[in-house]
Amino acid sequence: MELKGVVLLMYVLAASANSIVKEATDNIAAVETVNSTSVVSTVGSARTEATVTLDNATSNQSPSTSVVSKQRENKLYNLIVARKFNEAVENTICLYGAGGCNIIERVIERLFDEGQSIVFDYSYKVSNVGARYIARSCFPAAIRIHESLVFAKVINKRDGYALTYSRRMDSDGDRRILGDRNTETRMDIIWRFVPYWLGDRLCFKMRPVRMAMFLKLGNTRDEDDDHTAYISDDHATNSHLWTIQPVKHNGELLFYIINREYDELLKFGQATEHDGYRIGYGHSTRDFNPNKFSWYIDVI
Template structure:
């Protein structure tokens, strides 16, 4: 291990011995190879377990290896997040950052990405609205900072390579259809602001195109395929205007599902081109987690 990392972890231990390392870990020091116990994680996105490091078989005057300490610190933060203990997660994040542990925070975020945990966005938001917002700008990737007022994004569907935009044509009720544009280089019309909407400890987004004070929603009715047509509207007061973003790793790429809160449907584009070469956006008839068909790139501007 590099000297820098050794010094980092020693500092973390000194600064946050009480809040980071639990009593069981400090009372039962084990060899680095021993990984026996299982920590419980949240079932918000999926039911799973994550191995945690246990330490034993060494004398009381010995210290665990730095790699074990690093993993234990990582597990501590991870477990707070997936259990939705955000107050503890924020305090833990502050302690880690204060000791120079940005790399540990980054590893936890990557772990949540790898597991497809949408809670990574909740975590980013909770740290942002705390007294530790500066940590988000320094340790968090831009893609989970999309709730920030000056962070904008293009939403590009993986299967089609089309960017989310909207029609210039106004419907009879004042709404505009949400469309897919094959021109993903256009500066205006395909850039979106994702406005955080927190209800309790659950985070959703309202999605607003930069040039319009309107918000993405799904229509109430379904077509013959069972899909809901997507629109932008001036109203933003219903669950049809709220969206969850869920990460997915696929063939080495970080992608995202965009899921409507009201209907629990995945955002997609139709396969036929209409409206002057554009594709119509829909909420898919079933919740089919197929990344080749229904995942999106979030390109932060």
């Protein structure tokens, strides 16, 4: 893309960001006190037990630099998985000020390796207290998608098709979600993730930057028991809310996109339409197979 085209695209994206609906409540649920060696946290619908054991230095010598670094890493990790975000953010700011960006990065990698969606909650909280400079220095771009000027292409792992939408409206005024094999950067396949803090965790509403319509799953199931995916003007239901869960697979950072209402994974069907597009659905079962149902979030 020529320089002039890139500048024009980013100008349009910035203008689009100003029109995006934002809504976030910031009520953090109380969490139970946890001890320093064992943390039990709930992430999505799964319960994860995270146990950290520190190597104790001998009583007659100071701990080595590597031991101190690991202790600091474990402390931040434990605060995050316990959902003690105020303390986690304060600790993050202190680490960054002391040159500890590498410690923050290691914690994020651990959360990725464990497939913990809480990494998005943590990133949102860090940015939300005015420490966005830390997120931009130490966090991967894919977990900063809550920021108003961050836009991304969403491309499925299995087929390499980009998330887009039909040009035609149905009788309800909705547009069907499609997969486009052309992943070249352009407005039709660029998405904005609008953050919503609900209860004690982050959800997203996803909208194309070209229009104020939001990704959802339809109300009815097809013959395969799947829900068809659409974008619609109305976005007041749980079927418009999505959680994102990271997965590391063969060295790649991928993501599951999960509908809050139906607890279904976003996917493309295998059949192509006459014009070469694939149809978007919510998969009928929770099959966490990264080869089939994971996505790249490609920040532009």
